[in-house]
Amino acid sequence: MSLAYLHHNDCLLHDMGFGHPECPARISAIEDQLRASxxxxxxxxxEAPMATRRQLARVHELKYIDRVLEFSQQEGHAYLDPDTVITPHTPQAALRAAGAVVQATELVVTGKHQTAFCNIRPPGHHALRNQAMGFCFFNNVAVGAAHLIEEYGLNRIAIVDFDVHHGNGTEEIFRNDPRVMLCSTFQHPFYPHCGADVFSEYIINVPLPAGTTGDKFRAAVITHWLPALHxxxxxxIFISAGFDAHHEDEMSQLHLHASDYAWVTQEILLVADKYAQGRVVSVLEGGYELQALGRSVAAHLKVLMRIV
Ligand SMILES: [Zn+2]
Structure with missing residues (x-):
């Protein structure tokens, strides 16, 4: 069974300005590497559809959704936080990004595909219920998970997040929901400066100090994530797949390699094979060094495609 690959060119329209690391070239760098491989x-x-207002409203407040969507009628740009710029094209890109995850979820839960990857932006895991943050507008993975709960009645959904930043938005949305388990590794102390002291039966946060290498990352996954997931x-299983912990990525001070992303993907897939009929939906979050991003996604997808 092949991997479902979801994308839309509207995701390239959202542009936060010259030199901004969360840039349209990220999507093309991934596609170029996948093509070369x-x-x-x-x-x-x-081709990703647009998420509907109803799908978004499961995890975001209507007032906030409308505030983002209304910007398509405006001109110029505005800072929703010091790093997060909204432009008239942003709503369209953000709707495609969330819509991609909804469709990927449908394709996987109905058995059309076992695994899916959404090559989309803007990313989502910092987006709070009523606030854009950290390059994120709508929480794409949360929208997908809420869709599964509402439309298919699933009640044990795991979200694993190996982006170098803590997925504070996803945590806020599902903090008190035992139907969703969050497993996360992130550099700490680091943006968004939270998560290190949050731990429950369903929130498995593993803060990692600057300088952490692949072997320590793997040990953290084995010690903390895997027993909880089993x-x-x-x-x-959803993956908030951020690749900014790569050693070449100047966004952070963690030192992962593409082989570490392949390894953790394999471990996630083994859990999915055991309990979830192999069903995994992976969604792009961060990753800003373009060459390293392309190579890391290729390594990640080879595992999801069961080529290695
Ligand atoms: Zn990140």
Missing amino acids: HLLDFVSYY KFAPQL
Whole structure:
């Protein structure tokens, strides 16, 4: 069964200005690398639909959704936080990004595909219920998870997040929801300066100090994530797939390699095979060194495509 690959060119329209690391070239760098690795020949390509207001409203306040969407009628740009710029094209890109995850979720839960990857931006895991933050507008993965709960009645969904930044938005949205388990590793202390002291049966946060290497990252996954995931027995696993902990990525001071992303993907897939009929939906979050990003996503997808 092939991997579903979801994308839309509208995701390239959102541009936060010259020199901003969360740039349209990230999407193209990934596609270029996948093409060069001949991986695109073996995926099923889907053009992402737009998320509906109803789908977004499961995890965001209506007033906030409308505030973002209304910007398509405006001119110029505005700073929603010091790093997060909204432009008239942003709503369209953000709707495609969240819509991609909804469709990926549908394709996987209905058995059309076992695994899916959403090559989309803007990313989502910092987006709070009523606030854009950290380059994120709508919480794409949360929208997908809420869709599964509402439309398919699933009640054991795991979200694993190996982006170098803590996914504070996803945590805020599902903090008190035992249907969703969050497993996360992130550099600490670091942006967004939270998460290190939050731990519950369903929130497995593993802060990692600057300088952490792949072997320590793997040990953290083995010690903290895997026992919790086996206990939870998820019916489907989302991956908040950020690649900014790569050693070449100047956004952070963690030292992961593409091989570490392949390894953690394999571990996630083994859990999915055991409990979730192999169902995994992976969604791009961070990753700003373009060459390293392309190579890391290729390594990640080879595992999801069961090539290695
Ligand atoms: Zn990040």
